[in-house]
Amino acid sequence: MIWIDLTNNPHVHFFSQIINFYRDIAFVTFREINNIRDIIKLYGFKAKCVGKHSTDLLGKLLNSSKRIYLLTKLIRNLNLKVAVAKHSVELPRVAFGLNIPTIFIVDNEQAEAQNRLTIPLVNILIKPIATDLEKFKNFCEVIEFDGVCEVANVNARLKIGLDENVKKYLDDEKYNIVLRPCPNSSYCNGHKDILPKIVEELNKRLDCHFIAFPRSKKQELIYKKIATVPEPLDSISLLYECDFMIGAGGTMNREAGVLGTPVVSCYPQELLGVDKYLIEKGRLYYSTNIKEIVSYVEDNIGKKLGLAKFEDPTHIIKEKILDYLY
Structure with a gap:
């Protein structure tokens, strides 16, 4: 056994x-x-x-x-x-x-x-x-x-089929962007969350709809003011459907990179080796500079790369x- x-x-x-x-x-x-x-x-x-x-x-x-x-x-x-x-x-x-x-x-x-x-x-x-x-x-x-472990995540989900129900959280008239704040982990705390400011700047330039996955009740209160906070759902299916991903964490960023959805990491600590790997492969962009992130989103939103062969x-x-x- x-x-x-x-x-x-x-x-x-x-x-x-x-x-x-x-x-x-x-x-x-x-x-x-x-x-x-x-x-x-x-x-x-x-x-x-x-x-x-x-x-x-x-x-x-x-x-x-x-x-x-x-x-x-x-x-x-x-x-x-x-x-x-x-x-x-x-x-x-x-x-x-x-x-x-x-x-x-x-x-x-x-x-x-x-x-x-x-x-x-x-x-x-x-x-x-x-x-x-x-x-x-x-x-x-x-x-x-x-490769990265998220290849197994994505392949498993694709094997049983994606969840069509995630589409109810999308806005067909706007760009759909997924947000994931900083982890509550012991190795990542005390860092300022720059995602709300990124949302503010993007709203000045693009017609966007944001779907956020907060990690705590405190984060949830903040993000409900600027984004849709869905009930628990399959994030891989949502990342497949959306136009962009901006995350201060790891797993969802890497799943987006494997799926080919354009993604920016603003992870506040030193990057993991697996994130550097995806950057080298052209599957992840990294910056903690709000101006650089907004510019990258403007240039790459909706430009999907297709499933990675890792x-x-x-x-x-x-x-x-x-x-x-x-």
Whole structure:
């Protein structure tokens, strides 16, 4: 049996092909976060909720500790051959303690806290070629792929079909632009959100309709004044339909880049290797200068590039799981 742990919404897309391939022997757990239950339901596989997400440091420590305890009780008597996760803090610690081999996927070299807690405990690390994790190579086998993890997200969603219902949030008479503010992560805080100012400047130049995905109640209050804030929906389907994406985060930017929707990143920290990779491939533009961003949007809005032909890591994960099963 294989144990797969999902700790964030994009992980459902990322692992859905793996879970469906090994459907009869996959034991899937997830933590409560955002609308993760809705996305799991979309792909139609069974998964057990264990624990929940927290945004503050004390809550993270307490919830993670409790989750380790609950997961240990849950899986200790299962006949597990291998455990698989992407940036889950709890799975490697539980698997290591129970002597279960771990395949771990990492694409964020700046998530130092998570990486220090997990990577030294895993057996195989799978990462995008652009992610710099050289300092961890002595802990485990490292396998690289020529792409970004979001290729798997997009391919999984395209395989089951895009959600036509997202079109109700679009304005056919205007340019539709998706907005994603800065993460609430431990490695990205205290930075000014420049997206509202970008919206103000774009409204002076283009006839735009904005669809925003705030990350907190506080952000939601701000963005409801300047954009449509939809109910939980499939962002990949929306990115496919929209004309542009502006984001201060990571996953949605990279999904837009893979889909070929023009995208600007105004991520306030040092860029990840996977973002630099997309910039080199002409799939992502980066700037934190409002004037530069507005100018780029004016020049590129609606100019779609088509689906990127990057490597999907799904086949590597499948093969490595097989090595432990037989």
